[in-house]
Amino acid sequence: MPKVPAYLQAQPRPDVWLRGGKQPPPGVLSQLRPSAPPAIGPGTLWSVFATALLSALLLGDGVGPNLLIVALPAALGAFFAARSAGRVLRPWTAVWAVGGLALLTIPALREAGWPVFLSVVSALALSSLALHGSRSWPGVLLGSLGLFPSVAAGARWGWRGVRVRADDSRGRVRSVLRTTAVAAVLLVVFGALFASADAAFAELLGSLTPDASIGDSPWRAFLFALGLLGALAAAHSAAAPVRWDGITVRPGKPRNRVEWALPLIVLNLLFAAFVALQLVVLLGGYDKVLEETGLKPAEYARQGFWQLLWATVLTLVVVALALRWAPRGGPGDRALVRSVLGALCVLTLVVVASALRRMDLYVDAFGLTRLRISVAAVELWLGVVLVLILAAGLFGARLLPRAIAVSAAAGVLVFGLVSPDGLIAEQNVQRYHSDKSIDIDYLKGLSADAVPALNGLPEPLRSCALERFRRDLALSDAPWYASSWGEVRAREILESYGVQNHGTECHGLGRDAEERERWEEDSYDPY
Structure with missing residues (x-):
């Protein structure tokens, strides 16, 4: 057999991304994550599904108590996943978890969007710290964002668990589906009969039941996926947390x-x-x-x-x-x-x-x-x-x-x-009662949390300040799970005391001559 010249022999192509023929080091997350999580359990799966379903049904109409309702099954799924991985509940984990759930009570109490946004972001950060158990500076700073790296890994983990359980228990899956379908049919049939028989029951059932129409199906599907991925990421982090404390920051060179x-x-x-x-x-x-x-x-x-x-x-x-x-x-x-x-x-x-x-x-x-x-x-x-x-x-x-x-x-x-908006309105109303000026135009831009304080103004200031709130609340049809206590309280006050129509009399009302002169001379106020 003739010998093939060396220059014609197939040579392995070098990998330009490798140095010295060595394999690349494992990624940062794989080094910080101690081990792969165990297979996802049925309790975690059902909690994740409940979170996704509640997200699709409740979160499409706004925020309120629904955020806390959605967070509870997600927290339960993370608890089941952590227990299956052998993790024990530590005091600091309980502090972070309770703090995160407590922060989610703010959307249920306050209508103002800015404290609600701060509370939701802080609740996510505390929930991530509860799942990862961080204690050092890098751990606390990066651990508060630790849910995001687990989104893709949690989705793969959940899909593998569903496939394995579907292959091993096809009969039980069919039984659960049949049971769920029968229960749904019974609820729909008898619920419709009782609703048609009593108007009060129909109104109660309508206020408690989420309104899921066909037109907002894409939005509901997005919320379902968001709840599903978020709950899976939380459960995956609870079962196999990233140890952000493993990142060490070397101290600087000491000076004399x-x-x-x-x-x-x-x-x-x-x-x-x-x-x-x-x-x-x-x-x-x-x-x-x-x-x-x-x-x-x-x-x-x-x-x-x-x-x-x-x-x-x-x-x-x-x-x-x-x-x-x-x-x-x-x-x-x-x-x-x-x-x-x-x-x-x-x-x-x-x-x-x-x-x-x-x-x-x-x-x-x-x-x-x-x-x-x-x-x-x-x-x-x-x-x-x-x-x-x-x-x-x-x-x-x-x-x-x-x-x-x-x-x-x-x-x-x-x-x-x-209630910062309520505190702002209360302080400005007290200033007015102390013979100081009041900026009604600014107070009208606050949230419904300010209505109880503004209700204490004399006429026509009171009606001028509350007219916009009456109009906005009349147009709002948010269900109970997307309505804060501040909105409910404002609606009750406006329905009990009413609002008079003062027309153009409200323009420029509340500012005295000295106040208007100050705004004209110095229109820019940094705070």
Whole structure:
């Protein structure tokens, strides 16, 4: 047999993506996920299906108690999956899970969209932390988003489980389908008979039954798929969580004491000089300061609040960077770090108090708005973070990442429970009763949560403020599961007291001459 020349022999084509002939390392998620999840169990499957079905039936009409109703079977499916994988319920897991469910009560209570959005996002983050059990900074930050990498893996896991169980139990599947079909037929037949026999029962049945028409079938199908994928991702994460704590962040190179401490000591001296003046302001002696600057109290407050807010945020950044490059030689270095950064945090707390005092002055002059109450709440939470950092310096920082996450979730929960729109309306109504101006045009743009407070205004201000709410609620036909308690309460108030029609009399009502002049001279107000 003639020998084939070497240049004619088939040579294996090199893989340009491999270096040195080595196989590529496994992906990051495969390294952080300890093992494959066990086969999906029947309890998890039924919970996932219930979540998808409730999503399709309830979420298409808006948000309200339906979010909590949909979340309960999803949480149950995750519990079944975690138990089948041998995971046990730990205290922090219970904290995250209970906190996530508590946050979903805000859509059931409040009509305002902005606290509802914050609560839903925070609930998703806490639910992800409950499933992954993170405790370090990378774990808490990435674990709050950990559901998204499990969407595709959860779908494949659920499909494999359905195929295996369908092959092994065809008879039982047919029995379940027959039983479900018979129950559905009985409910439809006898429900229709009872509804036609009694008008009150028909009205009750109509209010409780979701309205699923043919026209919105694509939207319902999308919600079904969304609920299915979300529940499968949650169950898959519970059975095989990604250990985000496995990601380690190396500390920076430690600096010597002088190089590290000197800039921070200079910053502390600057803060101390500023705080010395602010203590006078906080104690009520700002008249002399205003006299020297020539500013009015509201102008003084507006001039400095945003700067103090950013100063607080930047201080937290400085503390984080200082800890990264702090000297770590021994007890003396630790004492230096604690004293310098502790002093900086204490001084920054006074800055937080000064910023809140300035906001109080401005709100007293011009009223409360959504932006003003939001930034004041953020400033207050930053103060809580500073207190937690001080506590970590005294007792250890092991719990600091989770403590800050808990404080953020608790802040969002409290923010929703106090009803910010209702608080804004109540504060502005109280200002009006104290012979101060009121901006009816702004208050009309709030949510239905503001109706109880606005109902206390005298006529014609009351009817002018409530006319839009009456019109919007008359056009709304949201079912009970998509209606918040704030909307229900507003509807009851408007039906009980009514609204008068004042026509063009409502235009420009509520602002006195001084207020209109201020808006004309300074139409731009950053908050």
